[in-house]
Amino acid sequence: MEEALEMARAKDTKERLAAVERLHQLLESTRRGLSAGEATALVDCCMDLLRDNNFRVAQGALQALSSAAVLAGEHLKLHFNALVPAVVERLGDGKQPVRDAARQLLVTLMEVSSPTIIVERAGTYAWTHKSWRVREEFARTVATAVGLFASTELTLQRVLLSPVLQLLNDPNNSVREVATSCIEEMYTQVGPQFLEELHRHQLPSFMVKDINLRLSRIEPKVHPPDGVGSQFISIEVKSSNPSHKKGSPRMAKTACREVSLFGGEPDITEKPVEPIKVYSEKELFREIEKIASTLVPEKDWSLRISAMQRIEGLVCGGAVDYPSFHTLLRQLVPPLSNQLSDRRSSIVKQACHLLCFLSKELLGEFEAYAEMFIPVLFKLVVITVLVIAESADNCVKTMLRNCKVSRVLPRIADCAKNDRNAVLRARYDVYIIERQA
Incomplete structure (x- = not known):
């Protein structure tokens, strides 16, 4: 891995591209965990590559970090304060492959750490980001997270609902549409209990009517038994x-x-x-x-x-x-x-x-x-x-x-x-x- 990291610092774009591809292959093929030193060296190198002018280099760096996240475990958490904002910025990249790789990395970080923690940290930068594309892609990431983690991370929905509802008033139509899709995913995963929480936010009547119409077409995966809302769910x-x-x-x-x-x-x-x-x-x-x-x-x-x-x-x-x-x-x-x-x-x-x-x-x-x-x-x-x-x-x-x-x-x-x-x-x-x- 040291050789690939050294190649990634080359001035020649082709060498850097070959380096990130090699790095990704190495991380995907190994079953050995990364040491604290290896995790630090990898993050430091990839943080520079995320700002590369060649979008394939940035994409490769994001993919390498996704593979490394599974191997580094606790060691990677030490770098979240710097890493998460940098990944959020790539959600607004002009190239879709880079945006896709950034979303995948955020989901992977949620999986190896905590969905709630990553959403809170990333949301600090993403929910009100000046780029509408960042807001849109983060909402897509959140919708994916709800589908994957809603059943195992109950605090996730509480963290998400308020900022997602705020995106319903976003000036960009694409952002509003993705926010609505996120609400639909929440309802799909949680069921009727989600409606009770939604009504507590006192949305405008026209918005409530539109949401209810869309949710009426969805069959939720969960039909909670009696006693939902107590400390323990049956x-x-x-x-x-x-x-x-x-x-x-x-x-x-x-x-x-x-x-x-x-x-x-x-x-x-x-x-x-x-x-x-x-x-x-x-x-x-x-x-x-x-x-x-x-x-x-x-x-x-x-x-x-x-x-x-x-x-x-x-x-x-x-x-x-x-x-x-x-x-x-x-x-x-x-x-x-x-x-x-x-x-x-x-x-x-x-x-x-x-x-x-x-x-x-x-x-x-x-x-x-x-x-x-x-x-x-x-x-x-x-x-x-x-x-x-x-x-x-x-x-x-x-x-x-x-x-x-x-x-x-x-x-x-x-x-x-x-x-x-x-x-x-x-x-x-x-x-x-x-x-x-």
């Missing part, structure tokens, strides 16, 4: 009729419970997944095969999240009743382990949620799988990314409660005595107590 969990026949899809019934699939605490970040019914083992085989082919590092992270949600939907739809289900599920152990090892917090959180769900549904039948996943989770509970560490910790505790996992206990006890990491040794003690409880 979560729809699909439970199954225990008196089903083996080999036929069971009828899944819906029950609202204030439970969490992450260790027993109510978790308002989890949304119910619609049951997916399959009507033959051949159809189930095709579904699992397609999911396995999606859960690879080369696939976009949002597709991998959807694939893991699809596993949950299949279980809710009665797929576990087919004799071949466990055989097919074993094929997913390696790809799911890879998701746990991913550097994106959303991927890891979704994988942990899925394992918690499976352990709750399969109970003792999940023990063999838990034995394979728990060692992978042990490596995550002490890392510095808090959302990953907490998700892994809750996942281990949930599996220990739902499954016997007796064969893994001697290993936990041995690690509690001999592991070099003091924090992890303390965690092992908690897991042993959790298992005995």
Whole structure:
């Protein structure tokens, strides 16, 4: 990487362009995390390249930073104060590829950090920026963020709504249109609860009428149960009729419970997944095969999240009743382990949620799988990314409660005595107590 960074400082435009392409390739192909020094050197170099007169160089620098964000983790956060405003400026670039790359980088920063934090920091510069194109492209970025993160970042909508509504009065028609699209996306993700919040802002009647007309054509993804607005939201969990026949899809019934699939605490970040019914083992085989082919590092992270949600939907739809289900599920152990090892917090959180769900549904039948996943989770509970560490910790505790996992206990006890990491040794003690409880 040092050689590519050195080339990027060349006076010749072709050399700089070759350098950013090389840098992007290196970052995309590596699985090794970046050190603090490497992250600093990369950011310093790319900050200069963002102002390059050649738009392809600026685009390449943005793409390299997107790849680096996943690898640098906490080290990149030290540079947000300088980096975020520079990326916002590129939202107003005259070339669409640069604007697209800038939007993608902001979304990636949201994914590895916090959507709310990035929106707040970027919004300081973007919401009232003198360039209408910056305001428009940032509104597009926000709409994308709502679609991706609304279910896991409840504070995001509160941060967004007021400035988005202000854009409805923007002098530029394109900005107003994108702001309206953003409101439509919020309603799609949140449902009727969003209307209650919207009405608190006392919009002009003509504006309310126009918004209501547009929202009436949209089917929201979430229909909140009774009790929304209280501290804990009731979560729809699909439970199954225990008196089903083996080999036929069971009828899944819906029950609202204030439970969490992450260790027993109510978790308002989890949304119910619609049951997916399959009507033959051949159809189930095709579904699992397609999911396995999606859960690879080369696939976009949002597709991998959807694939893991699809596993949950299949279980809710009665797929576990087919004799071949466990055989097919074993094929997913390696790809799911890879998701746990991913550097994106959303991927890891979704994988942990899925394992918690499976352990709750399969109970003792999940023990063999838990034995394979728990060692992978042990490596995550002490890392510095808090959302990953907490998700892994809750996942281990949930599996220990739902499954016997007796064969893994001697290993936990041995690690509690001999592991070099003091924090992890303390965690092992908690897991042993959790298992005995």
